Amino acid sequence: MLTSVFCMRLNTYGVVIGWLGVIFSFLATILLSVALGFVDKIAQQIVDTEKNDMTVSDVRNVLIILFSIYLALKVINLLASAMLVVGTVKERHLLLLPWLINNGVILALSIVTHIGLWAQVIGSAMPFMSALPILLISVSVLLLSWYLYYGIYSLFKQIQASSDLQRPLIPPVSQQTNSYPSYTKI
Template sequence: MLNSLFCVNLRTAGKTISWISIVFSLILTVAFSFILNEIKPVSYISLEDSYALREGFIYVISFCLTIALLNLLISIFLVLGIIKERHLLFLPWLICSGIVLTLGTFLNLFCFISSLVLINTSRGYEPLYSICIFIVLAFGIYIYCGIYSLYKQVEYSYKQKYPLNNRMDATAGYSHLEKSFVRL
């Protein structure tokens, strides 16, 4: 478990990361919406191919817009979880980031291994790109570990504030209700 992220308190680092993600998602949402609005048919290819190309491009941009909006929502949940100290609001960010990091790691490993196998036929830059992507993934894993540590801290403090009563105490509270129903 980490106590700080980039030599900063976990709460401050978590808020900063979530706000940067919110701003980035807003910028991407506006950009993809603008691109989606400006798509025109391509005039230098046949009409049928132009519509197929345009439709495919619309699907890709719509998918990217959906991902940007989901990331915006997940980042809002993260910042609310940090501010309100609710550990369950961290879970969407942790789950989605875990999936993205896992898929990114496997995809990068596949690309790195295939570039090493095909190094004689390629330009030789692919291993360098894979190493750069590994550095970005390591950076992402470090951030993930920091947010997970913050999640555990908030979960622990939440359980300290609101401890679960044992079963006897929980059922004892309902006995007065049963007695009042019997009297009626």
């Protein structure tokens, strides 16, 4: 398990990542809401620039579906990031789970996407030296994403371990008694 990420303690790192997630998700939510408001103009602009057989109605429907899905994902990410901040500050490990699950799914999809990119780059007729920067950047982004995720996972395990020490589920044998609880006695 990690004890620090980018020279920050895990608690500080959790709060920083949480706030960055909240801010960027909030900005993306506003941007997507505005884009949904101007979807007709965006669809018209796409049809005018592409010069394909697509109609404005088809493009508009696709844009509405894509923007709506992405908006829902950004709202989920906003809530998960806010719960990450609260869970880190209050040291409640279960509040970190939504962020871990959300970003775990994103990381898994990212791995699949990167493997597809690698297959496409390697399978193309592109010379190796011109494909090398693409592969190196892709591997670097994937490793950085994994490292950031592992930092929050380490924070989760650290908070979980400290809360288990503070509140054990089963009291020690010396504190257990064979009598009924006091509220059942008459």
